[in-house]
Amino acid sequence: MSHLTEMEKVFSAIDQTAIILRKELNCLYLEAIAETGENMFHGEILQDELDEVTKKRLEREYESINLEKIDGETIRKAYQLAILKGMKEAVQPNHQMTPDAVSLFVSYLIGKFMEGKSNYNLLDPAVGAGNLLTTILNHHHQLIDAAYGIDVDDLLIKLTYVNANLQKHGVQLFNQDSLQPLFIDPVDLVVCDLPVGYYPNDEGAKAYQVRAEEGHSYAHHLFIEQSLNHMKDGAYGIFLVPNNLFETEQAKSLHAFLKEVAVIQGLIQLPLSMFKQESMAKSIFIIQKKGEGVVTPKQALLVQLPKFSNREAMNDMMTQMNEWFRNC
Known part of the structure; x- marks a missing residue:
């Protein structure tokens, strides 16, 4: 698997789960990125208010990648892409990312x-x-x-x-x-x-x-x-x-x-x-x-x-x- 494909796969998992969480938690996409990142880090779904069907959807996405086998730069670039997407949605002057x-x-x-x-x-x-x-x-x-x-x-x-x-x-x-x-x-x-x-x-x-x-x-x-x-x-x-x-x-x-x-x-x-x-x-x-x-x-x-x-x-x-x- 090429480096780029791996990064896109990580981004897709972050993005898809953030979209689900944004809808279910009624929050900003940027906030949902933070929530899904927490889930990925802890290896469990931390939002108790979610129903079982939603949890299953999230788990399926999380299981599509194995962060333990992915290097830090690939994770950083994927997470950065998601943040950039979120910043375009809710532009604030202090929400700018160093290229x-x-x-x-x-x-x-x-x-x-x-x-x-x-x-x-x-x-x-x-x-x-x-x-x-x-x-x-x-x-x-x-x-x-x-x-x-x-x-x-x-x-x-x-x-x-x-x-x-x-x-x-x-x-x-x-x-x-x-x-x-x-x-x-x-x-x-x-x-x-x-x-x-x-x-x-x-x-x-x-x-x-x-x-x-x-x-x-x-x-x-x-x-x-x-x-x-x-x-x-x-x-x-x-x-x-x-x-x-x-x-x-x-x-x-x-x-x-x-x-x-x-x-x-x-x-x-x-x-x-x-x-x-x-x-x-x-x-x-x-x-x-x-x-x-x-x-x-x-x-x-x-x-x-x-x-x-x-x-x-x-x-x-x-x-x-x-x-x-x-x-x-």
């Missing part, structure tokens, strides 16, 4: 920047449905001692919880506002697809150096500062940021703060073709918290990526980047 190609590229960057470290801890302070985090775990799980995920949205946290369980990853999850005090020890690596926009809690923003002098502060600025607060000296932060990060009226305070506490390692602009509007385009921003032994690179890694589908151009770019890592 696969970007998650895999971030995973490559982690391999490069964390090279030589025997073990490390990882935090995603806006974990969403967990696609970015579980992609990283699937590629680097042997080196990651502990992984933490935080999100204010309880449905997204539940989806991450089920996502991680099905892929057999131990992740500590917190359902809270990440810009409020966090009870997490400092980590070696923070990775985050930053929520872009204004933070509505002006009182909460007062705790941050990068807050706006007047009006609402940018949440993505606050997230960067909060991440640095929870990073060990010498730790790395890899963030998806808006392309205009340093061009807005609030950029001055962010730049001053970063100059004080961090070293900028790189800024990698993602292909504009990935975004519906140029104003929504993002880059990968890599920083390192200052500390003993941390050296500012002679030249930051500044890259404009071609389309991920353009293999020749991507291979050339990767060669150039690998050269930067050898010389930095």
Whole structure:
């Protein structure tokens, strides 16, 4: 059986059972995905209110796949497809998923920047449905001692919880506002697809150096500062940021703060073709918290990526980047 066929089979089981549960429980498709994922993980149907006929229909679908024999990446991709379907149904601004190609590229960057470290801890302070985090775990799980995920949205946290369980990853999850005090020890690596926009809690923003002098502060600025607060000296932060990060009226305070506490390692602009509007385009921003032994690179890694589908151009770019890592 080909890899693709196996993934489609897992997706079909998730999708068909979620459709049944959505109708029977009168809930959103996204909520039904979480419910069916729980059933799959526990190996039993947990919804007591279902009648026997419905339970039999669900069991027949679950028996069509054996998750024990399927690798984590196949499960992740199948679960991701189901979540994407659900997000199209009930679009909310905070219900956006990091594209696969970007998650895999971030995973490559982690391999490069964390090279030589025997073990490390990882935090995603806006974990969403967990696609970015579980992609990283699937590629680097042997080196990651502990992984933490935080999100204010309880449905997204539940989806991450089920996502991680099905892929057999131990992740500590917190359902809270990440810009409020966090009870997490400092980590070696923070990775985050930053929520872009204004933070509505002006009182909460007062705790941050990068807050706006007047009006609402940018949440993505606050997230960067909060991440640095929870990073060990010498730790790395890899963030998806808006392309205009340093061009807005609030950029001055962010730049001053970063100059004080961090070293900028790189800024990698993602292909504009990935975004519906140029104003929504993002880059990968890599920083390192200052500390003993941390050296500012002679030249930051500044890259404009071609389309991920353009293999020749991507291979050339990767060669150039690998050269930067050898010389930095």
